[in-house]
Amino acid sequence: MLKQFLQFKLSQKLSPQQIQLMKLIQLPTQAFEQRLKQELEENPALESGKEQTDEYDDDFDNTDDYEDDNETINTDDINVDDYLSDDDVPDYRTQANNYSSDDEEKTMPYAAGISFTQHLINQLNTFRLTDDEFDIAEFLVGSIDESGYIRRELSDIMDDLAFTQNVYTTEEDIEKVLRIVHQLDPAGVGARNLQECLSIQLHRKEKRPDVELAIDIIDNAFEKFTKKHYKKLLQKFDITEQQLKDAIDEIEHLNPKPGGSYSGNNRMVEHVVPDFAIKIVDGELELTLNGRNAPELHVSREYNNMLKGYKESKDKSKSQKDAVMFIKQKLDAAKWFIDAIKQRQQTLFVTMSAIMHYQKEYFLTGDERKLRPMILKDIADEIDMDVSTVSRVTNSKYVDTPYGTKLIKEFFSESMTNDQGEEVSTREIKKILETVIEDENKRKPLTDEALAKILKEKGYPIARRTVAKYREQLDIPVARLRKKI
Template sequence: MKPSLQLKMGQQLTMTPQLQQAIRLLQLSTLDLQQEIQEVLESNPMLESEESVEEPPASGDEGEQPVDFNEKAEQPPEPEEPQWADSIPNDLPVDSGWDDVYSSLPAATDEEHDPFARSRANESLQDYLEWQLNLTPMTDRDRLMGLAVIEAINNDGYLTHSLEEIYLSLQEQVEELAFEELQVMQRRILHFDPVGCASANLKECLEVQLNQLPQETHFLKEARLLIQNHLQALGSRDYAQIMRRTRLKEHQLREALSLVQSLNPRPGSEIGQADTEYVTPDISVTKVRDRWAVDQLQEARWFLKNLQSRNETLLKVAGKIVEFQKDFLEQGEQAMKPLVLADIAQAVDMHESTISRVTTQKYMHTPRGVFELKYFFSSHVSTATGGECSSTAIRALIKKLVSDENPKKPLSDNKIAGLLGDQGIKVARRTIAKYRESMNIPPSNERKQLI
């Protein structure tokens, strides 16, 4: 075969630095964009923030004048704190491990009267417990046992190893160690703040917290009875069995449940993790082609152009989303229409990947609240009349049905599917279960309540 030369014509997209910057700016959230702008202002002397300019730029050659930066990114309004943020659950979860309970013990409102307040926000649970251990008068022998117990505590406050295993691990460090000594040390740590840390199980954790309450606390005896003998029945919400075995009246059981629910099944979660500190360089130095000084005027112009392009693209995409979902803005979630990325991409003549970047971590303030742009996209389900209903609308209907149900006889997934079918919406039971779980709505047997 003889070598030969051939001429071919074709098109190829080259990822220039300008294009790379445009794509990166497009996918940044508003807060990240604000940080990016600040970094560019600090690194490029040809850009200045308009509000920081004290004197007008001197006249002269255009290439030597700084470029005024007139774009100012707005920060999204801070989202309102959910109304349920500080509420206490009205029901016990289904399993005895209390996996879904996040209630907490009352916290001190004045740090001057709380000797442990300084550690809660910035130290790990183990550091916090060790700090208290070091403030407790004890021998070096006892301190070794205390450290061994604390090291075995997880972030929820429970022991990851049994006392027997901890005892065996201490045999070589502590001479003539009696198992009873380790038990005493565990009991001491149980009463550290937060009360209940170092518990072996849920029952022990709740009992310790109950024992901290004044003896005159109403229904303390009944709450202690529930935890000691009927914890599994509480988890399965078998209230009829509990009343039959304890001979408690309905109002007595309700008050005892309320007291139990005021306890914290995960006491260790009260202590926050240490905050990570980040360092932002004040000066950035780069070397290009053996030169340290470079002209950044062109880079400044690119940045301003890409920033303007980002804003125009975001406005165009948001406008089409509002056009598609105006029924939602006027009527609420139940009027949300099915919408996919391809619909908006076709409407604004852009690629789906571009729409994905534009709608990620971008938020829209509406009369109904602040929503991420991705929230307005959802798949569709066919209706009996041949139309379509969005998955968001179906979730809203499920939420409404559950909120209006009889707490003594909650709706099953099959029943919800039947009720939606009566409205012309064909949804399988397994789809109802999937949507319900995505909204953190428990199944019907867990939603059963006493009235």
């Protein structure tokens, strides 16, 4: 049975222009440049560079009244087709601007190279292998991950060889070929675990007493070594502390991820382009927006003149009306995009300026202990914008400071109250915790409980589990694993 009833509903709808602006604000400099390039290619009514005159502005603002359905059709006065060229190279791509050589944009070339897997296969060609052995070796090399390890059981590899390569073999034969793979460079590649990886590297070294001892430790006492049971190692191998220290030094200089050392593995290199720059001038902070975020754009005079010519003509054809609708659409899109770019610049600058003044003490000194507790809402309230807008501005963007290039989100942190009732940043506590751990006696590293006690004495009453959480966020291991002899 059908029923009819009234329902009130409150919903928020965003215009295409608002959506476009939000997407632009979120983009960091490099991604923004790509978006700008895409828009210039897609919209011929939008041009980059310096415009010679601004006469078109008044004409553009009065183009809303170009339609009149009652007018007679006559195509003799204006041929819109002359303006709408299908030329593959639009005018804005061939314009030259008199910029100085300093303004020339330079791009970073990427060197072409072979993949990590291909690098290993090329080395296999230097070994004398049967067809089956080469197939097995090639399959093993293809199973090596980015770190340089084979993390699959030999039984699984044997099954896959049978099903996918039609190669029937045994685990013993695969093990034999694997030992050949272990001879490839970089040293340690093809290992099945960390112990085997370190052992392969040590066996390739020149045989010295400290290397021989290091091999003995890795091959026969790996668990004691990983747990840093140094007293048990001294007893087991009947050696002095200095001998153990030399052996451990050899092990610490090995590469636990041999795959990561291959420079030609064709990984895309990320280049951080700061979106802002902060300088100290005469004791005051000075903020600048990266010039690449402020391109010079203008609406095409040629397209604007098309509308002006159509408006002034007395007789209009149906095809001319269709064409002028296209022109009007492109001009509107160009004007919206230019407005969005200006609003993006304004939003970025205002937001970063508020962050800079909020963290003024830090930017003047570079001391992370001077960072104030700051959340997105603090800045949003300061500039009278939405929290989501601040989040978009700070997302994936960097600022060049006198102390290095920093991710803007790093300046945000939660707060806690110290023993004097003052609000302090958790970043400040983490920095102090890091300093305390750096200065500890590595023979007897401080436990989380001891660290909590020291922080309490310094005026930061936090629980042991909170210390553990901060330590993990700083990527610092537990006390036992920080022990040294």
